[in-house]
Amino acid sequence: MIAETGHFALILALGIAIIQMVLPLYGSRRDDPQLMAVAVPAAQAQFLLVALAFVALMTAYVTSDFSILNVYENSSSAKPLLYKISGVWGNHEGSMVLWVLILALFGAGVATYGRNLPRSLQANVLSVQGAIGVAFLLFIITTSNPFVRLDPAPFEGQGFNPVLQDPALAIHPPFLYAGYVGFSMAFSFAIAALIDGRIDAAWARWVRPWTLAAWMCLTIGIALGSWWAYYELGWGGFWFWDPVENASFMPWLSGTALLHSALVMEKRDALKIWTILLAIITFSLSLVGTFLVRSGVLTSVHAFAVDPARGVFILGIMAVFIGGALALFAWRAPLLRQGGIFAPISREGALVFNNLILVTACAAVFVGTLYPLALESVSNEKISVGPPFFNYTFVPLVLPLLLAVPLGPFLAWKRGDLYAVAQRLMVAAVIALAAIVIVFAIQGRGPWLAPLGIGLGVWLIAGAASELAYRAKLFQASAAETWRRFIHLPRSSFGTALAHAGVGLSVIGIVATTAWRTEDITAMKPGETTEIAGYRLVFDGVSERAGPNYDEQLASFHVFRGDSEITELHPTKRQFTIEGSATTEAAIYNAWGGDLYAVLGDPLENGAYSVRVYFNPLVRLIWIGAVVMFLGGGLSLFDRRLRVGAPKRAAAAQGRLADAK
Known part of the structure; x- marks a missing residue:
């Protein structure tokens, strides 16, 4: 009965997802409160049903029920309990159930904790989230059913990929999927805003916590994957520019840009169109990653070897959601009111520079990853794009970004003073220069650019510390006043500084192990x-x-x-x-x-x-830096301003679409 219970739960979840997709959206168009109210219990019910299916599949793995084909192909009675549990998501079918479970979890989160959202916006968000659930539940039920029975049932299973029998791989996929799928919420908010006709600072305040949570999970998920590859595969390296590694790295880059863009929108009511587009692009890249891993077009230690026919189904999902979202964006975006005006030298300008570099770097990784596949599909010619391409394109792009990161927090909104910022960062610059000189003296054998890379990492860390010191008025006020100001700084200030310092630690680790290994x-x-x-x-x-x-x-x-x-x-x-x-x-x-x-x-x-x-x-330091970034995101996430959210009246009073003239 376990398999039948799980299968029936997925079918019921599909039915609920269809209701969640249709009724709230129709109610929003008709301004019907009762129909819009259906979204909340529907999202919660969908989550409970998918969770029931997931628990049923996990029970089958733990009890070694080899009458289920999925368990037979991916487990054995001799497997340790930890790997019986992780085996649930160590295969295509089970991992898709986890994918949809996380999708439903984010939807249930907005349904439960999004009560301060305008009713129409919440209904549209959950409707879009329901549409994504419909697509992937259909994919599971029709092409990737994890509850197919075997008759007669074998006495023993075929076992589990030995490379995946590792503690890090037990927790790496859930974090990675939480990042991938979590960006669906930013996508749903973006589409809902375009449908609903309102996008403003309050919208940015609502979308930021969900985007930040997804970014945190993707950050730690990528780090766990890198750590696993380092010690498990025996190659001695931490990153290989594998296409599937790139598939998770691309949404991380665009998601980082989205976080910064949403901040500008929240603070200055600017970059509206850019923020909406980034939300669409980020989740689109998550769908691209899902396609690459499950379509059979890649041969990778990270990829699922599956029937390419499943890839065609996912390709159809991508066409509907990415194509539909971009079409809606092209139709509605020109009608959006522009936000506040700012000078190029300002905090807004620094964040725009940050976004442009991140998106360009993401595009370079995208081209390097997909160009060989596109060329092979057109000309049947096989080529390989390896680390040299990415090192010579990606690295020069991010260097100016890393140099500029400490400047941004010191610049004023709307119009900044670059000379004053340089003065405030003088101590950080001296510390970074001292680090370069010391490394030059210790590592006299080269490579000669490596000390500059170490200095860049130190510059990021010292710049983050300088920001907190400046905000607390260190050496400018009494010790008591400095301490009072320091402990009353917003958590987001500490979170931002920690995240930037984490990047600096990772830079130092990457440069050191690459140059002097x-x-x-x-x-x-x-x-x-x-x-x-x-x-x-x-x-x-x-x-x-x-x-x-x-x-x-x-x-x-x-x-x-x-x-x-x-x-x-x-x-x-x-x-x-x-x-x-x-x-x-x-x-x-x-x-x-x-x-x-x-x-x-x-x-x-x-x-x-x-x-x-x-x-x-x-x-x-590479993985310590990732953990520090994760902790920084967590501090920002628990900032009271994000937990309280924005009042409903803010959304009602601002940001409606301009009337077409």
Whole structure:
């Protein structure tokens, strides 16, 4: 009955989603309060029904119900409980149920906590959200049903992809999907605003918390994926410009631009058209990512290998929502009133510059990712666009943006004084210059641009600290007054500073590990020694060990620094008997200066083994920076001004469409 219950719940959820899509929108057109009120219970009911289906599928995985095809193909009775649970979303069908569950969760959130929204706007938002739910529930039920039965039921399953049997992969997809799908709420708000005929500062206040929550989840989701690839795949790197990595990075870039644009709109009632367009583009890029992962057009360690026919269905969904949204935008946007006027040198101008760079960088990644696919579809010619393209296009674009980031918070709204800002950032500039000189002195062997990159990261961190110091009037008022001002700063001020400092930490980590990474690939017999970055590794040999659902070869290295032994490293090669495949597990020693990273390769002649050893300087700062960005977003999200929201009268009094003349 578990499978039947889950399947029936999805069908009921589809019916509720259709009601949610049609009745509130019709009620909004007719100004019928009763029809508009249907949106709230419909969104809540849809969430409960999809949650019931998800719990039913999870129960089938935990109990190893191999009478369900999806469980049979992606699980086994020998799998640890954690991976039985994560196996629910480690495949195409189950992950789509999670996708729709998060979609319904955001809709239920607006239904439950959006009571201060104008009734018509809330009805239209939930109607658009319901339309997205209809499309993807239809996709699941007709092409990707996770509850298909097997008769007779097998006694054992085929197992789960060994590469995905990892703690980080247990939480990476939920965060990533929460980011992907969370941007649907910004999309729904944008379409609702175009339908409803109102877009103003109050609208920006309402949409920002949902956009910020999605951005936070996508940030930590991308970081978890990078961390997993670093230690699980055995490549020793953190980012490979894989097309599926890019698929999540593109909406992050445009979502970051959307957050800044919505801030300008909230504070100055400006950039209305730009903000609406960014909301549409960001979710459109999320749909593109969903298509790339599930269409079968890519071969990637991150992609689901599925029937391309499913990709055609998703392509149809993209055509309807992206094409329809852009058509509506082209029709309604010219009628929107323009907002406040501002000088180029102003906080608005800085945020516009920020947005232009982010969108251009996103376009560069988009072209590099999709051009090979487009070329192959037209000419049947296969080409590969790898890291050199992205490094030579993306990096030069973001450098001026990173230089300008600390300037923005110091500029006044409407018209700023660049000379005064430069004076306030003088201490930060001196600290960054000192960092460049120190790194030049320590790393005299080059590469020569790397110290400038480290200085840029320090500039971002020092600039964020300078902003808080300026707001608290450090050294300009008494200690008591400074402390009083500091503790009463808005949470969003701390959040912004933390997010910018997090970017600086990640920049330092990326530059350091890219510029000064060392690598040693050698053949080693027991008792032999290799040296790297001041470490000496003594190879003790390889032993056999049994795991819960695998057998592994366990290598042992004693690690010395000078004459002192500091740790032991145990990289392994695991053979999963049920799945019939193997994985490589790196062993990593983390020190303040960086990671010592060892990987066991294949056995060679005369009892030797291939061994790869890396030293990655300051690499952990990349993920620490992402966590700091996440925490900064969380502080901003819990700012009282966002939690309280904007009053209804603000939406009623401002921002209606101009009458066509």
